[in-house]
Every structure is written in structure tokens, then in C-alpha cells.
Amino acid sequence: MNNPLQRVGTIYLPVENLEKSTDWYIEKLAAELTYKDLDKAILNLADQSFFLVRANKGQSSNFMDVLGNTCFSLTFEVDGVNSLHALREDLLKKGVKTGEVENRGHPGRNFVFYDLDGNAFDVWSELSSTFEKKR
Template identity: 40%
Template sequence: MSGIQGNALKAVCSVYVPVRNPLKSAQWWQRNFGLEYAVPYNAAEDQAILKLSDGQWLHLVETVGAIDNQFPNKAGYEMFRLTFEVRQIEVLHDHLKKNDVRIEELQDRDSCGINFVFYDPDGNKFDVNECVNVHRTSEEVHKVKAHLFNLVR
């Protein structure tokens, strides 16, 4: 019998997020990100399952225990467990601000793109990223950065 050759892990198909109320949490994700149910909601399952645009599933799993979705890195910064890839980060950022979603300061990470951190109603910390230099023209990148970072010519 031969061993595994190459990378055996293709993709992340599901992410599990601890929440207090799956239905309310699902409604929050729908309102703020436009996610749809992957399967019909069933209260007996103690979770809501939503689908990201590329097909991955976001399981909002009811818990009565402590919600501890973050961890400190070596420097003491509370890390998020995952980063969502997005398009039109400026539109999403404006939308979340308008909806009073708790968000942290925008960061321009040069070749890694533009990121910001947001929190769900249960305090779970997430990151979003758009590699603007890859997906947009240099003129569009300048407009996005001017909009998000209030750059003045």
C-alpha cells in the first residue's frame, strides 16, 4: 500500500461557529452578508447551516458553553480563526458600518490586500480580505483606497 502523494487536502468545505441562538445568528448573517440556507433550518438540529458564494457551508452551532473562537498570538493579539475572501470590500465595509456591525480599523496589507475584522453578535471574531491589486486595475485600487482610507490627492 502506498502513502499519500502530494497534497491530500483540497479545500475547507465547512466551518463551525459557536452561537447562542442559531436562528437569530443566521438572520444576522443573511442581513449583513446575503448568505442563504444550505439546507432548510430545523430547530431540532441545534444549528443553522448557511452557504457561502463558493459553496462552503457555515454551520452556526448552538452552544451553552463558553464561546471562545479567538486565541492570542505570541504577541498577545487576539487572533481570528478564519479570513473570508470578498469582492468589493468597500461596499461591504460601508454596509456593515451602516448596520452597526462591530468592525475594527481597515488595514492595507500591501500585496496581501485590504482587510478588516468584524464580530458577530456572539463576539466571534472574523477577518475579511480583498486582494485588490490582483482583482482590480491600478486606477480602481486607487479609488478603493481613497474611499476606504479617506486619502486626499
């Protein structure tokens, strides 16, 4: 049976200050603003629609695993280890809180970065096979 779910269309992220967060995503990640009102902003980023939703202080998309580690819920992909290192250096220059490049025991390398509200995002140096075929 074929899966009728074709792709993830929208990702929702809680943010405390909608104005500052919208500017951060545009300036740091080159997101494109497509809509904004008092409670949300819609951004295009990495061929996805991201909704920044105004939320109470301390909210994030992160969660704790059974070992007590804070985990991200989203991984971006880049095309190769050189692109991974270049992106990390660019984010560091822009003042983005960014972790070290990691070897997690699978193909490629990863690092984690954080937005203004502490939402964690992973970056992986490998493109998915489905995306590779579409290029």
C-alpha cells in the same frame, strides 16, 4: 506527492442564540439557509458551508496569540480594495461591529468584523490565485 485535501468544506461557528444568529447571517451577510434544527443551522456563504452550532454563552471561534491579541480564524476575500471599502461601508450601515481598514505590510488591505457572538472574521482585498484561475 499531490495533496489529497482539495478544499475546506465546512466551517463550524459557536453561537448562543441560534435563531438570532441565523437571522443575522442572512440579513447582514446574505447567507442562504439550507437546514435548521434545534441545535444547528447550515448556511451557504462565500461558496462555503457554515454550521452555526448552539453553544454556551461566551464561546467563540477566536483565539489568543502569544502576545495576548485576540485573533480570527477565518479570512474572507473580496476582489480589490474598492470592494473591500464597499463591503465595510455596507456592514457599518447594517450595524455590524467593524474595525478599520488596515495595511498589514503585505499586498492588499484588510479589516475585521464581528458577529453577534463576537466571532471575528477578517476580510482581505486580494483574491487567492487558485480562485482567480477558476473565475
